[in-house]
Amino acid sequence: MNAVKDLILKMADDSLIIGHRSSEWTGLGPILEEDIAFSSMAQDKIGHALALYGILHEQFGELEADQLAFNRKESKFRCCHFAELPIGEYDFSLMRHFLFDHAEAIRYEMLSSSSFAPLAQLARKIKGEIKYHVLHANSWILRLGRGTEESRHRMQSSLNFCMPYALGIFEKNEAESDLITEGIFAGEEHLRILWEEQIWKQIDQAGLQFPNVPEKKVHMGGRSGRHTVHLHMLLEELSQVFRMEQGVEW
Amino acid sequence: MYGGGYIFSEPTQKEQDDHLDDPVMLAAFEARIGQGEKIEPQDWMPYEYRRQLIRLIEQHAHSEVMGALPEGAWITRAPGFRRKLALIAKVQDEIGHGQLLYNAAETLGKPREAMINDLLSGKSKYSNVFNYPAKTWADVTVIGFLIDAAAIVNQVANSKGSYGPYCRALERICYEESFHIKQGYDAFVALALGSASQRQMLQQALNRWWQPIMHFFGPADKNSVHSEQLMRWKVKMASNDAMRQQFLDSYVPKIWELNLTLPDPYLKKNLESGKWEFTEPDWEEFYKVINGDGPCNAERLATRKYAEEHGHWVRQALINSRQQFAIPLA
Amino acid sequence: MKTKSPIVDPRIIRLDLEKSASFNHLGDMEVWGTYEVFHQKKRGDQHIHAGVVHAPDPEMALVFAKEQYGRRLKCANLWVVKTSDIYSIGYENEDMFETVPEKIYREAGGYKLREKISQYKKSITSVNIKERETL
Numbered sequence: 001m002n003a004v005k006d007l008i009l010k011m012a013d014d015s016l017i018i019g020h021r022s023s024e025w026t027g028l029g030p031i032l033e034e035d036i037a038f039s040s041m042a043q044d045k046i047g048h049a050l051a052l053y054g055i056l057h058e059q060f061g062e063l064e065a066d067q068l069a070f071n072r073k074e075s076k077f078r079c080c081h082f083a084e085l086p087i088g089e090y091d092f093s094l095m096r097h098f099l100f101d102h103a104e105a106i107r108y109e110m111l112s113s114s115s116f117a118p119l120a121q122l123a124r125k126i127k128g129e130i131k132y133h134v135l136h137a138n139s140w141i142l143r144l145g146r147g148t149e150e151s152r153h154r155m156q157s158s159l160n161f162c163m164p165y166a167l168g169i170f171e172k173n174e175a176e177s178d179l180i181t182e183g184i185f186a187g188e189e190h191l192r193i194l195w196e197e198q199i200w201k202q203i204d205q206a207g208l209q210f211p212n213v214p215e216k217k218v219h220m221g222g223r224s225g226r227h228t229v230h231l232h233m234l235l236e237e238l239s240q241v242f243r244m245e246q247g248v249e250w
Numbered sequence: 251m252y253g254g255g256y257i258f259s260e261p262t263q264k265e266q267d268d269h270l271d272d273p274v275m276l277a278a279f280e281a282r283i284g285q286g287e288k289i290e291p292q293d294w295m296p297y298e299y300r301r302q303l304i305r306l307i308e309q310h311a312h313s314e315v316m317g318a319l320p321e322g323a324w325i326t327r328a329p330g331f332r333r334k335l336a337l338i339a340k341v342q343d344e345i346g347h348g349q350l351l352y353n354a355a356e357t358l359g360k361p362r363e364a365m366i367n368d369l370l371s372g373k374s375k376y377s378n379v380f381n382y383p384a385k386t387w388a389d390v391t392v393i394g395f396l397i398d399a400a401a402i403v404n405q406v407a408n409s410k411g412s413y414g415p416y417c418r419a420l421e422r423i424c425y426e427e428s429f430h431i432k433q434g435y436d437a438f439v440a441l442a443l444g445s446a447s448q449r450q451m452l453q454q455a456l457n458r459w460w461q462p463i464m465h466f467f468g469p470a471d472k473n474s475v476h477s478e479q480l481m482r483w484k485v486k487m488a489s490n491d492a493m494r495q496q497f498l499d500s501y502v503p504k505i506w507e508l509n510l511t512l513p514d515p516y517l518k519k520n521l522e523s524g525k526w527e528f529t530e531p532d533w534e535e536f537y538k539v540i541n542g543d544g545p546c547n548a549e550r551l552a553t554r555k556y557a558e559e560h561g562h563w564v565r566q567a568l569i570n571s572r573q574q575f576a577i578p579l580a
Numbered sequence: 581m582k583t584k585s586p587i588v589d590p591r592i593i594r595l596d597l598e599k600s601a602s603f604n605h606l607g608d609m610e611v612w613g614t615y616e617v618f619h620q621k622k623r624g625d626q627h628i629h630a631g632v633v634h635a636p637d638p639e640m641a642l643v644f645a646k647e648q649y650g651r652r653l654k655c656a657n658l659w660v661v662k663t664s665d666i667y668s669i670g671y672e673n674e675d676m677f678e679t680v681p682e683k684i685y686r687e688a689g690g691y692k693l694r695e696k697i698s699q700y701k702k703s704i705t706s707v708n709i710k711e712r713e714t715l
Contacts, residue, residue: 555597575613
């Protein structure tokens, strides 16, 4: 059962950290309408994390969601480096959102027929939310890729910068083969193939070039608890109030 | 969120002379308002009605957008899932309210770009209360509970005004504010009933915010420029004093019942008159902050400029040369 | 930038506010044109005007409207229409809608049949009685 716990934990941590990052744009977005949309997706992601920690608590006796998210050592986090990076400029945030959410969409689609019922149920429940995230991301990438010289250049640079990190999403867990044989999850490699196919179409339509990334340049380590310096600072901030006093209601 | 008071500017004599309204149209307009009918964007309206409404709604919109900043300061630090999600949703709503209100103001003919430009240049104001810092998590609960409560008093009054698009926007805004005040109250009470240090943090925040809250509805009626015309036109719906009294009546007991104190030894309800008595807040400070010299004016404006500048290339990339400004219908 | 009170928002501390200090102007149409949003609460209901979004094109208007008007309202469907594509009768012609009271032939209440039928039924009964008497 460790393999499925690992899977849920890394998904939860990815969602929490990316949702937290997205919420840094709330009130600072490029136009009010987009500010609202991006805040909704931040809430959705944090909500997915809450649901996934909930599964760990209910099915595997782990601590409650608040404790897992707000009171856990950095080395116990399993998020990918991609999620940890600061929000940067809007081009980076949109590109990360695009690359990450396509992977999310395929991952949950695969999980909707998982033999592990709680994951399959969750996957079906949040299908609509994820569909919107992908629509939102595609709409922006297409338009900015084909917008002005500046926007095209920004999107291409962000894509080039993001890709080595994005591929780190698919870092495998040790016991992944168990997940595949038990029909829980078809594996990161399979996910990556589908993902590349899907984003390639969008990138091409947006008039952008698909960057070539040698495997050794891919940012790995998040899934085994080795993180960027950014995660440390983020967790300090995230848990600042929560850890001021334990065992009280906030 | 928005307060009353200090919204309206008296027209200059020249402005009055330059824009004399047709007396027949004016009489029909006033009769319509007298019958409780709403004014719609395409209607004829007096120059001064349009001018003051743009000013009112625009400042309200700016206040929502700037109001996202003090609370936004705690989005990344909100303790626990429940508070974090509620706070993001709340700040998001404030941005949403700004969006609705800019639309309502645009129906009067001023494009959103022009309103944002007037905000950035300092020409157009926003509520003073957002020029104070939210120093601790407890400050967020005080804002969420009491500033939102004060805003509801004002907005409910305004939602019965005469201008259709503003009323419609306020109807939705008030509905969402009722969630804001609930979540604010919930977080406020959690601290009030919590540990000694949580209570202390809350009491200190309350002390810090009391004066800005008392300023919120604007100067006493006897000291403010009182426009009978704006009341008759149902642009200004309630007097500053009446709104402040209503707020004190509803919320001071809710603070006192938690054994929290307010930093005004003279605050009490006069049982004979039924009115609240209090120490006059420092109105010099109020005018100082309005004129740009509050603790956070510079930071708030700089932050807004940052957001607008960093969004510029995004907006620019999608400008459609075939689009032209059209006044929104409703 | 001179701030009188230290910045408390870690998100803002990370930004270089100084650099944007001179930015103070949005160009014409920089926040794009407007689309009117119509919202259908549930299947079978009418679409009702909900408000406006600024957007560069209809697809983006839908992407934005979904969150601004669909995140709190229960929603089965949304329409967007470019503001300038809507035609309306001006309020100055509101008097055209006034119905004169004589037009009762257009109202359900203008047709009072029950009385007639009752009278008819009464007359039938009296005829029957007369017929029996003659037998």
